[in-house]
Amino acid sequence: MKLTLKSSFGGFQHKQSEKPLRQIEDPFVTAGIVAIEILCGKQFETCSSEELINATNFLIDLYMTPAWAKDLFSIFPNSKYINPSLKDKKRTESINFLTNLIKRINTPHENDYNICQFCGRPSDNASYAKTEIPLAGSSLFTNFFPSFQEGIYVCPRCVLAIQFSPLLCYKAGGKPCLISSGNRTLLFEYGKEIIHTLKLRYSSGEFNDKENSGLYDEKFKNPENALFNLAYKFSSKYVIEGICSGSESIILYHLDNYNQNPKGISIYHLPSNIFSFVSSVMNSPQYKSAWYSLLSRHYAHQSRQNIDLPVWKTSKNRIHSFLLENKSIIWAFKDDKSKSPIIPWDLIENYCKKVRFMNQQRINDIKICADRIAETIRLKNNKKRLQAIVSSKTLEEFRNQIRLAMVDWQKLGKEDPMIEFDQFTRIMIPGDYRGWTEVRDLIVVRLYEQLHDILAKESEEESELIQLSEEQQ
Structure with missing residues (x-):
């Protein structure tokens, strides 16, 4: 799922069995705290001022480099780290800013009446704009932000954490991407x-x-x-190592906080059921090979600006897009040109259960129905029935082909019905009819698998005829 926003958002755990020490949900604060704890080697609440200052010294060393200065424009525009007007004072001003935050973490003011919008602690009445807090506000340009505020109230603790959040960012599409997950152990290890x-x-x-x-x-x-x-990396490595389960949820916050025409933030959410499916695929050599073969068919065939990079890093993939948009990809599991399945049936079943939430009974009924249709096609040598099912464009056409297949089944003298009435109305064709194309595609995939021998022979004969025709010409 992808969302695009232009407003503000609004842990440390060594072992999976431990309970989280905090309930902060803001991804920038969480990522920053994790980064600080990695640098200091201890929980943020137990870090001394000296340890925090040492961590900020490393941070400033990074931010003062040319490579980091370029990327920080999209995170902290016009901040002390990159403000050209400060010239040679950028390091000194940045250190003073971070040191002042550290001093104020444990020294609350008596007159605090505002609370931090991230954690609920006293904010010591300091207001911050997008220079320090991404997407928070833009100083005097108050008409673009809630309640005409020049910024938002945030406590020193959360402001300090946010300054470290870029350390855990992942660059994609030319912009910083913040990785978020409910599993703090996963974030810590990565x-x-x-x-x-x-x-x-x-x-x-x-x-x-x-x-x-x-x-x-x-x-x-x-x-x-x-x-x-x-997701492929986490499920291949961290699931096996026990760092995370097979049902994590991962979010990618694609950030553009730059002052010139900022796009705000796009949110790409990979839900737990898709991660569970991906995990099962990545941890099976057979499934993994079949899945990558499927993906290779669906990268956008557009001209790539950087031909030195592989297509899977530069071009959009329809399978990934459909999964994030909660759209079915069963149509992609078959090749109608070669009349063959692309991935094995048991992997398709896995997808149907984990991603499309089909129950096993319905999947079994569809499979049995498809196998019996395949049997009638084989015994009556009626390959036109297969093509008619494949080319069904409406529910009426598809339903009629199932009916004709039932007639063929009866003519073969079968005692049991090909499919019972209750199965047909409740399992095969959903009540709202919206899922009938999935049923059709599943039946076609199974038919291609069950009739592989005769379809392969037919394809070979067609190839020989084409070759002979070309030779005669």
């Missing part, structure tokens, strides 16, 4: 990988070139593919 990579890149001097990206970047040009890449 955050360690990201920060370890950032430290290596900093030590190598890579950030001294502004042509490079400061953010963690795997060169994905499409945020949807980037989200699924994370």
Whole structure:
């Protein structure tokens, strides 16, 4: 699911069995706290002022590099980290800003009457704009924001955390993407990988070139593919290691906070049922190979600006888009040209149960019906019936083909009905009729699988005829 917003949003856990220590839901604050805890090696609440200052020194070292300065325009526009008017004072002003936040974390003011909009703590009456808090407001341009405010009230603790959140960002589509999940352990473990990579890149001097990206970047040009890449990675590694279950929910916040025509934020949500399906695919060599083969058929065939990158990093994929939009992809499981299934039936069943929420009884009834139609086609040598089912464009056409297949079944002298009335009305054809195309596609996939031998022979004969015709010409 993808949403686009232009307003503000509104943990640390070493072991999966531990209870979360906080209920902060803002993704920027959560990511920043995780980053601080990785750098300090302890829970944020137990970090001393000296430890926090050491972490900010590392942060400023990164932010002052040319590579990071370029990326921060989309996160903290016109901030002290990148404001050109500060010239040589950017480092000093940035350190003073962060140090002042650390001092104010444990020294609440007596006259605090505003609360933090993220955690509910006293905000010490300081108001922050988008320079410090992404999407919060834009100072004097109050007509674009709620209640004509110049910014929002946030406590020093959350402001400090947000300054660290870019460390856990994932670059995609040329913009920062913040990764969020209800599983803090997953964020912590992946955050360690990201920060370890950032430290290596900093030590190598890579950030001294502004042509490079400061953010963690795997060169994905499409945020949807980037989200699924994370899902494939998490399910292949972290599920096996026990860091997360097979039913996590992952959100990618694609951020554009730049002052010139900002697009706001696009939210790409991968729900837990799709992650569960992806996890089962990635942890089976057979399924994984079939799934990647399916994906390879559905990348957009548009001219790519960067031909040095693989297509799965640059081009949109219809399968990924349909999954995020909660649209069925059963139509993609078959190749009508070669009359063959693309992925095995048991993987299709897995998809139907986990993603389309079909119960096993309905799947079994559709499978039995398809197998019996295949039997009538084989025994009566009536391959036209298959083509008629494949080409059914309306419910009436499809239903009529099922009826004719039932007549064929009776003519074969079968004692049991091909499909019972209750199965036909409640299982095969849903009450609102909207899912009939899924039923048709499932039957076609199963027919292609069951009739593979005769369809393959027919295809071979057609190829020989075409070749002979070409030779004669």
